[in-house]
Amino acid sequence: MKRKTAFKLTSLLLIISLMAVGCSPSDKASQSQDDKxxxxxxxxxxxxxxxxxxxxxxxxxxxxxxxxxxxxxxxxxxxxxxxxxxxxxxxxxxxxxxxxxxxxxxxxxxxxxxxxxxxxxxxxxxxxxxxxxxxxxxxxxxxxxxxSHVQMLFYRKDIFQQLNIDKPETWEDLVAAGKKVQEKTDLSGIVPYYGAGNNGQNLYMWTSYLWSNGGDIFNEDMKPIFNKKKGVEATERYINLLDQIAPSGSKTFGEQDARTYFQQGKAAMWIGWWWAYSGFNSDSSDLSGNVGFAQVPKWEGKQSVSNVISxxxxxxxxxxxxxxxxxxxxxxxxxxxxxxxxxxxxxxxxxxxxxxxxxxxxxxxxxxxxxxxxxxxxxxxxxxxxSAKTFPTIPEWPQVADILSTAVNKMATGGAVEPTLNQAAQRIEELMKEAGYYKKGS
Missing domain, CATH: 3.40.190.10 (Periplasmic binding protein-like II)
Known part of the structure; x- marks a missing residue:
């Protein structure tokens, strides 16, 4: 009986040992991690x-x-x-x-x-x-x-130092700086981007003008208001850069086109996403170590309002x-x-x-x-x-952005500002009405 008991006990221990070997700690960890x-x-x-x-x-x-x-x-x-x-x-x-x-x-x-x-x-x-x-x-x-990325103003430090120009704080300062650059050098004052499409990239600088002037895209009832007085003023000022300090090519530029133009040393200023700063200072950049930065300019007596994407x-x-x-x-x-x-x-x-x-x-x-x-x-x-604002987080925004982006490009290529804004506002209001944003009769 003792021998049989000892044999059974030994067999049981052997089985337990084999089971343990068959499920080693490393296998357990692997199994646990696979589950996670x-x-x-x-x-x-x-x-x-x-x-x-x-x-x-x-x-x-x-x-x-x-x-x-x-x-x-x-x-x-x-x-x-x-x-x-x-x-x-x-x-x-x-x-x-x-x-x-x-x-x-x-x-x-x-x-x-x-x-x-x-x-x-x-x-x-x-x-x-x-x-x-x-x-x-x-x-x-x-x-x-x-x-997340915020807009910033970037500028050529060497040109600003050479011409004794201060960092622009207002849109008026920006135009004055750009005109001085164009009078004294062969560079464009600034390179914006008015090309349609590109996920509505031509709207970000426009809205910095709009928001800083106290305007907006929609009111609290989601009715378009960018075609009202403040919006028209802001848009005219934004489009007028083309006649003052921007290259004609920027009429069709997307964000990347404008960024490349600046990085090639052809313009003194650029407004865009801050992540580009590392590219401006890379070893392959013509501007490495020579790019300054500042807040996005503002309207005189008002606050700077930048834009954010995420x-x-x-x-x-x-x-x-x-x-x-x-x-x-x-x-x-x-x-x-x-x-x-x-x-x-x-x-x-x-x-x-x-x-x-x-x-x-x-x-x-x-x-x-x-x-x-x-x-x-x-x-x-x-x-x-x-100080930044953002575009509305609504399902209809891509369609709204397409309408606005097309309108900005139309104005940059000669379309009258106020009529173009009114047409865009009418289209957007119809879109929002179909989407159910307005009460009946409103």
Whole structure:
């Protein structure tokens, strides 16, 4: 009996041992991590910030045990891929990047983040209000604005020093500076971009004129008002740059065309997205180390009003790994991660393909070290963010933008300002009426 008992005991121990070998700790970890793999959709284009996230993801996995699989698609396919995944509800993607203007059309496929933030004491107000507005629909946060861009004025430091020109504070100063540049050099004063299309890029500088003058696109009832007195004044001033200090080619320029024109040293000023600053100062740039920056100009006696665009990150409603997806979003939003990526860029500690100057959080915008390394770039960015406005986050905005973008180009190529604005306002009001924005009889 003792021998049989001992044999049974030995056999049992052997079976347990074999079972343990068949499920080693490494296999358990692998199995656990497989259960915690999330899929993240990003836009292609060698975006330095996206590349830096991917390069540092191992740190996130070590910290959380969550693996991250990145799917990179061309920008032109981004909206279609998100929409297709959202309709299927199969959890194809857990986290997605999207352009802010896509937000209203894909809102139904995104998971509101307010409850997640409340449970974890996660504060949204770390970001400027303008950036938050582009992630907010129906008073709920649907994404984190971890990639946001503000407009800034860029200028040729050598030309301004040579001609003893101060940084323009008003639109009047800008025209005066541009005229002096054109009188004394062979450069254009400024290179704007009036070309239609390009996601409505020709509207951003126009709205800086409009908003600073106290005008707006819609009133509180969503009726167009850009064709009223303040809007007409602002538009005439914006279009008149062509007769004063802008090259004729800018009538058809898109944002990239104008940016390239400036970077080639053909104009003294350019207004556009702040991310371009790193390109202006790259080794391949004709202007490396010679570009200054300032707030977007304002109307005399009024406030500067810049514009903001965003490429936020959101959780898909169909995700099967929502808690893991939230952990990843929180990691992207860590102030230290954002600060370190930019710090490594400014000190050349990271490879060029991971370079990013994008800072979105207020604390980092005011960070002393970052401003010391950038000659106060982020302090100016902070002021622009704080005074900025954004386009309406409504599903109809792409159609509205197309109408306005076409109108701006028409005026730049000779169309009368007030009649063109009136025609655009009428078309937009009809569009908004069909969409159900107005009460009957209004």
């Amino acid at each position: 793999t999330i899929s993240v959709l990003l836009s292609a284009g060698e975006v330095g910030q996206f590349n830096a996230w991917q390069a540092r993801t191992e740190e996130f996995t070590e910290k959380t045990g969550i693996n991250v699989e990145y799917i990179i698609v061309p920008y032109k396919n981004l909206l279609e891929d998100i929409t297709t995944a959202g309709i299927s509800g199969q959890g194809t993607y857990d986290v997605v990047a999207y352009l802010d203007t896509m937000g209203p059309s894909i809102q139904q496929f995104l998971e509101p983040l307010n409850d997640y933030a409340k449970k974890g004491n996660f504060e949204f107000d770390r970001w400027p209000e303008a950036a938050l507005n582009l992630s907010t629909y129906d008073n709920k946060m649907y994404s984190l604005p971890v990639r 490429f936020p990150m959101a959780m898909m409603k169909g995700s099967k790994n929502k808690q893991a997806a939230w952990e990843y979003l929180k990691w992207l939003a860590e102030p230290g991660l954002e600060r370190d990526i930019v710090m490594d860029t400014l000190t050349n500690e990271s490879p060029p393909k991971q370079h990013s100057i994008v800072v979105t959080q207020k604390a980092n915008l005011k960070n002393n070290k970052l401003n010391e390394l950038s000659n106060g770039f982020y302090n100016v960015g902070y002021e622009n963010f704080q």
